[in-house]
Amino acid sequence: MLRYFYSLLFSIFPVFVFGQSLQILDSGAQVSFRGLSVVSEQVFWCSGSKGTLVRSVDAGKQLEWIKVKGFEERDFRDIEAFDERNILIMAIGAPALILRSKDAGQTWQKVLEDSTEGMFLDAMEFDDKGNGLVIGDPIGGKVYLARTSDYGHSWRRDTSSFSMLEGEAFFASSGTNIGTVAPYLWVSGGFYSRLFCQSKKIVLPLQNGKSSTGANSVAVHGNKAIIVGGDFQNVSNSDSNCVLLQLIPKLTLIAPKNGPNGYKSCVRHVDQQMWLCCGTSGVDYTKDDGENWETLSLSAFHVAQVVPHKRIIYLAGPNGKIARLTL
Numbered sequence: 001m002l003r004y005f006y007s008l009l010f011s012i013f014p015v016f017v018f019g020q021s022l023q024i025l026d027s028g029a030q031v032s033f034r035g036l037s038v039v040s041e042q043v044f045w046c047s048g049s050k051g052t053l054v055r056s057v058d059a060g061k062q063l064e065w066i067k068v069k070g071f072e073e074r075d076f077r078d079i080e081a082f083d084e085r086n087i088l089i090m091a092i093g094a095p096a097l098i099l100r101s102k103d104a105g106q107t108w109q110k111v112l113e114d115s116t117e118g119m120f121l122d123a124m125e126f127d128d129k130g131n132g133l134v135i136g137d138p139i140g141g142k143v144y145l146a147r148t149s150d151y152g153h154s155w156r157r158d159t160s161s162f163s164m165l166e167g168e169a170f171f172a173s174s175g176t177n178i179g180t181v182a183p184y185l186w187v188s189g190g191f192y193s194r195l196f197c198q199s200k201k202i203v204l205p206l207q208n209g210k211s212s213t214g215a216n217s218v219a220v221h222g223n224k225a226i227i228v229g230g231d232f233q234n235v236s237n238s239d240s241n242c243v244l245l246q247l248i249p250k251l252t253l254i255a256p257k258n259g260p261n262g263y264k265s266c267v268r269h270v271d272q273q274m275w276l277c278c279g280t281s282g283v284d285y286t287k288d289d290g291e292n293w294e295t296l297s298l299s300a301f302h303v304a305q306v307v308p309h310k311r312i313i314y315l316a317g318p319n320g321k322i323a324r325l326t327l
């Protein structure tokens, strides 16, 4: 009951706890946002179901709602914005699609299309030189993998990809299963949850054994990484939902002392030892590289991204919810 009260309170009013503020910029639309790309404090983009995108160029004061013409029924689970006009959006399957726009979503060009049965794209990731990856659920037992080196103008399938186990796949919950492009680092879930890091495949001590369990997201900062997940069908279950990683000199997995609350679909590095994660269970953060987590809000979000070099975070989620958080 208390939880319900708090989530109601948090979803209606901005929350102010020790100088932090979570400000809901919009909510109520029948759209689920799982894609988010933050270019700067001023410019960010969201993508979601029903061919819907949202753009802001003034730090969230005004939100511009855009329908992707000709693709009004598609669910765009990931988005990569290079600036306020050049963007890529990804639709999962039947057919799997990546579209590119250079005029802020007025016109679109298909840069990847694949109607192979079973195609399900999960996430795109780019480095700052325009090299990118898109990963999808296994086709013929191997991770679907395509690469670009020109900011997504052209893509090539990489068939030298990696084998996966029966029942192992990726979640398309926030487009953040890829931590780094090169050397690549990504996480899987389902019946098995593993970390793929260069030539290593490491079983993660996260919930597993169901199609709804395992790692959803990874964030890398320096020689550390944090992986989050859980069970999306059991949102309040906080068992084995987070693992901390030391990457150098030897890959080491560490369990947090006080993990985050419930199922989480996205984790991001904020600043120094501060990281944040979110999910349908709410928003949690840590000030000690993931050892101890505190709940900031019980309001549901699928995805978060940090403004570079600032403690400002944009979040997006179910029911057309978009928020701005200052830590």
Ligand SMILES: *[C@@H]1O[C@H](CO)[C@@H](O)[C@H](O)[C@H]1NC(C)=O
Residues within 6 Å of the ligand: 234, 236, 237, 238, 239
């Ligand atoms: C959900 O998680 C709780 C532990 O938090 C567990 O007791 C319960 O059995 C789980 N329910 C299902 C349906 O898996």
